Amino acid sequence: MNRLAYGATLALILTAVIVPSASADVGGGTPITGVPTEGTAAPAAPASEASEAATPAAAAPTVSTTRAVPLTRTQTRSVQRKVNVRPDGKIGAKTRTAIRRYQARRDLTTTGRPNLETLRTMRLAFAATIERRMTTNAHASGPVATSAALSTALSAVQSAIGSPYRNGGTTTSGFDCSGLMVWAFEKAGVKLPRTSFEQYRLGTTVAKDEIQVGDLVFFSSAGSGASHVGIATSATTVISATSSGVMEHQIDDSYWGRYYVGAKRLATA
Numbered sequence: 209m210n211r212l213a214y215g216a217t218l219a220l221i222l223t224a225v226i227v228p229s230a231s232a233d234v235g236g237g238t239p240i241t242g243v244p245t246e247g248t249a250a251p252a253a254p255a256s257e258a259s260e261a262a263t264p265a266a267a268a269p270t271v272s273t274t275r276a277v278p279l280t281r282t283q284t285r286s287v288q289r290k291v292n293v294r295p296d297g298k299i300g301a302k303t304r305t306a307i308r309r310y311q312a313r314r315d316l317t318t319t320g321r322p323n324l325e326t327l328r329t330m331r332l333a334f335a336a337t338i339e340r341r342m343t344t345n346a347h348a349s350g351p352v353a354t355s356a357a358l359s360t361a362l363s364a365v366q367s368a369i370g371s372p373y374r375n376g377g378t379t380t381s382g383f384d385c386s387g388l389m390v391w392a393f394e395k396a397g398v399k400l401p402r403t404s405f406e407q408y409r410l411g412t413t414v415a416k417d418e419i420q421v422g423d424l425v426f427f428s429s430a431g432s433g434a435s436h437v438g439i440a441t442s443a444t445t446v447i448s449a450t451s452s453g454v455m456e457h458q459i460d461d462s463y464w465g466r467y468y469v470g471a472k473r474l475a476t477a
Contacts, residue, residue, distance in 0.1 A: 273328075276321035277338055278415030287322050290330045299417065342412065351398045351410070353474045358422035360396035365439050365447045368392070371454045383449040385436045389424065392439070398474075408434035411472035416460070419443050419471050425459055427467040434469050 279287065281297030288295040291306035299322070308320035316325055324342065327335035353361070365388060374382025378391050386404040393400045400407055408426050419425065425446045426434040438448025440459070447456045458464055 272323075272342075273325040274317040274319060274323050276319065276323055276418060277327075277342070278413055278418055279322055279338075283332075283334055284322070286332055286334070287327070287330065290332070351393075351400065351474060353393070353396065353398045353422075355422075357393075357396035357398050358474075361392040361398065362422060362439060362441065364392040364395040365389075365454075366441075368449075368454045369447065369456065371449070373449055373451050373453050377449075383454055385430070385438065385449045388447075388449040388454060389437055389439065404430075404434050404437040407437055408470070408472060411474045414471040414473045416468065416471065417443075419459065420473070423471045423473050425471045426469040427464060428469050429464070429467040436467070440471070 279299075284297045284299060284303075285295035287307070288297075288303055291303070291310045293303050293306045304320040307322065307326065308318055310316075311318045311320070311326055314329055316329060317323070319326075324335060324339055327338065368380060368383065368388060368391075371380050372382045373384065375384050376387065377383045378387035383391065386400075386402060386407060389404075389407060390400050390402060400410070404426065407424060411424070414420075414423055419440050421440055421442060423440040425438050425440050425448075427436040427438075428434070429436045436448065438446030438457075440446050441456060444459055445456055446459055447454065450457070459468065
């Protein structure tokens with residue numbers, strides 16, 4: 209090897225030994241993208257992923273298995289056959305007594321009313337459909353009202369009887385139907401959505417013959433669907449803001465009966 213080649217080789221060797229590699233420099237260097245070097249923290253997950261991972265899954269809503277559920281006439285007949293009552297499709301006194309006996313014999317909660325617990329025990333196929341509906345309602349049940357709150361709201365509505373009708377009105381100077389509900393329930397500390405259509409999405413569905421004081425009752429008298437709303441004052445009457453003003457009227461008379469849409473019961477604490 210001549211002297212020039214020997215000098216070049218020696219220079220390369222010295223450079224490799226004396227000059228450290230940039231990627232091995234203490235506290236520095238740039239690792240290959242996405243692959244952390246030993247002793248280097250892994251790249252943080254994006255904030256959205258971290259947030260999602262840290263947020264526990266929402267708990268599945270629970271449904272009451274002993275609370276009475278509304279049934280169609282056909283479903284009611286199926287229940288009546290199970291308890292050996294003439295299947296007329298109506299939950300009357302004889303049917304309630306027979307259901308109560310059935311529940312007592314099987315150590316069920318004795319309510320005398322069809323409920324999910326009883327329907328399951330009877331092994332009726334439609335029990336699963338009712339449970340799905342109850343779960344869906346539980347997801348979107350909206351505000352919760354105590355019995356005291358319902359009483360306060362009802363008292364407020366009763367105090368408004370005689371107030372004039374006013375489209376968009378939410379005060380005693382004039383109410384529309386949903387505005388009356390919003391105003392009355394605000395008095396009880398319960399916030400309702402503004403329109404009757406939105407209010408119809410709340411709570412659980414109640415059969416007409418199961419309506420109780422405090423249930424919201426809906427009619428289609430102001431247009432298709434749940435365009436009018438009132439609050440039940442008994443199993444057969446409601447107070448609502450009609451075109452003639454706030455008044456109590458029948459649910460099922462010759463006028464209102466033909467516009468009846470349904471009833472909803474708010475979740476209660």
